[in-house]
Amino acid sequence: MKKLATIAVAGAMAASPALADLVFPDLSYRTGPYAAGGIPFSDGYQDYFTLMNERDGGIGGVPARVIECETAYNTERGVECYESTKGEGALVYQPLSTGITYQLIPRATADGIPLHTMGYGRTSASNGDVFSHVFNYPANYWDAASVIINQLLEENDGSLEGKSIALLYHNSAYGREPIRTLETLSEMHGFELSQIAVDHPGQEQGNQWLQIRRERPDYVVMWGWGVMNQVAVQEAINTRFPMENFIGNWWAGADHDVEQAGADAAGYRALNMNRLGDMPVFAEIQEHVIDAGLAAGDGTNLGNVLYTRGMYAAMLAVEAARTAQEIHGTADIDASMMRDGMESLVVTNERMEELGMPGVGPEFTVTCEDHGGSGMAIMQQWDGEQWVTLTDFIAPDESVIQPLVMEDSAQYAAENNISSQCNES
């Protein structure tokens, strides 16, 4: 009775892959209140695979195929997208949504398909000993929280004693992620933390900013996404909050978040996990993809913050696929081989330079235990016209984060009866 006969009748699945190809589903969102962030990321993600196909003839000689599926940042549609694409031989999923990530962690693990949640999703998934199929390199939310505090510590001569920091967060799993770390850090460094939630989709922030105006915190740290960012930046300008003390995380620091406010938003800072600026790879994308009329979007996003991040995500996926091809000695890899590739991924400065994107991210090595990468991020600032990189990659305080990761992942392992993955093999 365990194995009931299953036949694929779905018309949706009728299109069977022609020959060997490497399938990278792109669960994008080009509609809804989060589309502003979803579009450039998806463009960058798809364009890099197109570049691989057009310039290099695929990855290790096998063409990459990107299946785009619109989720509208909605978890139910995300599940539908996952189920409809996994049968096509999907190698890795990048849903770009913490909510969908939480859905997919158990499903993808059961199906043996790796998830790459770059700088989002479940933070404690960086413990590869428990989360065998989830990777969140190069950095996660708790790293981000720690990096922001480290940067503030540096600016305040090593002490945040008596300072007050307000966390303005999207009232969802995504926005709540950093709270635990910030609470620990606030005890450690003696700053006062207040939490201000903004409900989905984030267009209404009058009360929140009234509270900020009343409390006058020294810093406001924002965990925002989508339309919430633009509104928050505008509200900060309206309440005359000093912009240089307003710091977003890496999902609250894209061009479209501040462009509308323009010069008024000058001084606003945000984290970034990938470097900005002109890179040789953009010229190649322009030549091989956009000028050839193969771009996923209209090509105007090329080189902006989230486009670069999408491209960076695709680069990491391609590098992992290459690593997998080397390990298993076959060009036509499947999802489990891809997982091995991701787990053995080594990103070095030389390799990034070779790929035409020097220093786009930090150097890191993935191991069976550590799926989280280095956790480093840079701080960037909006000068009124463009984002300017302020710092080099700043390291988080691993002594704070690692125990939290261990605690949370151990709890997950206990709830779901997961035994240690790394010591067996």
Add this chain to the structure above:
Amino acid sequence: MFYREAGDFKTSYAEDNQTFPIAFDRYRYYFVLFVGLAIVPFVINDYWASAILIPFLIYAIAAIGLNILTGYCGQVSLGTGGFMAVGAYTSYKLMTAFPWMDMVTITLLSGVMTAMVGVMFGLPSLRIKGFYLAVATLAAQFFLVWLFNKVPWFYNYSASGQINAPERFLFGQAVTGPNAEAWVKYLFCFTLLFLLAWAARNLTRGSLGRQWMAIRDMDIAAEIIGVNPLRAKLSAFAVSSFYVGIAGALLFTVYLGAVEVGEAYGIQKSFLVLFMIIIGGLGSLFGSFAGAAFMVLLPVALKVILVDTMGWDTALATHFQFVIVGFLIMFFLIVEPHGLARLWALLKEKLRLWPFPH
């Protein structure tokens, strides 16, 4: 020709009062049950289960629930999403607090809990009607979502505020969790839907259902002929919330597995279920099924047609879907306020006379 009543003689009251008095209808009903129970479980795969059938079964339960309240008793409710959240969070608390409890008990208790909450929010309906009641239930929607976000006890103090359904078994088969087989989840939802729909059918044609309909058609007249409005309205709220709570619990435990209250049980969910019964047909069980099927299938069908077959841009297809749903709601409200159920009834009427309409 198809619906021939000639020769179909009833010799007892029971036969005369059965749900499907026409033989052809009855056979069709048995046929659907047979396909649903004996064929679908053997051919179902993950895609069909997760994308189409399980959401359809769950939303059908929710639509029946809302239809009892809005369609049969005439009390407009915009709190469906909030009540579904009550069901989901009850089952989450039960699953984590009592790991030995089986899924049927958990699901039913979630329904009972939601029924109690529903009655509490139904109390204002004794004083207020129409738009004002809609606003009161809207307040319930926002209050409940806020509550589940605000009080960490509801999500067991997890860092993200998400709730995750642990693996639970029924007759040795996993019903929830990632390792649950598609056919188990399907059969679990199918059985519950069958039992609930059967109960709803018999409730609505019994004395309680007649009281609800009397209140709906004219509450003063109903009171004069001896219907107790307190009892009728609150029982409608209780039964409706019971159904909605079970749907919310299943949506979380069986279908999604991990839920964030604002996103999964927000105001959009209330509207979605309301659209289901408007398009399907107010005051009709068949309408609840038709509406749920329509609203679940439409996005998938549009995706298959527009994106996979015609190669449209995914964003354009999604925007187009809003246009189509909006247009259909307007169309039904203007042309056929009784929804798909009425169209179905008209079709049956035509078939009954065909090929000699006069």
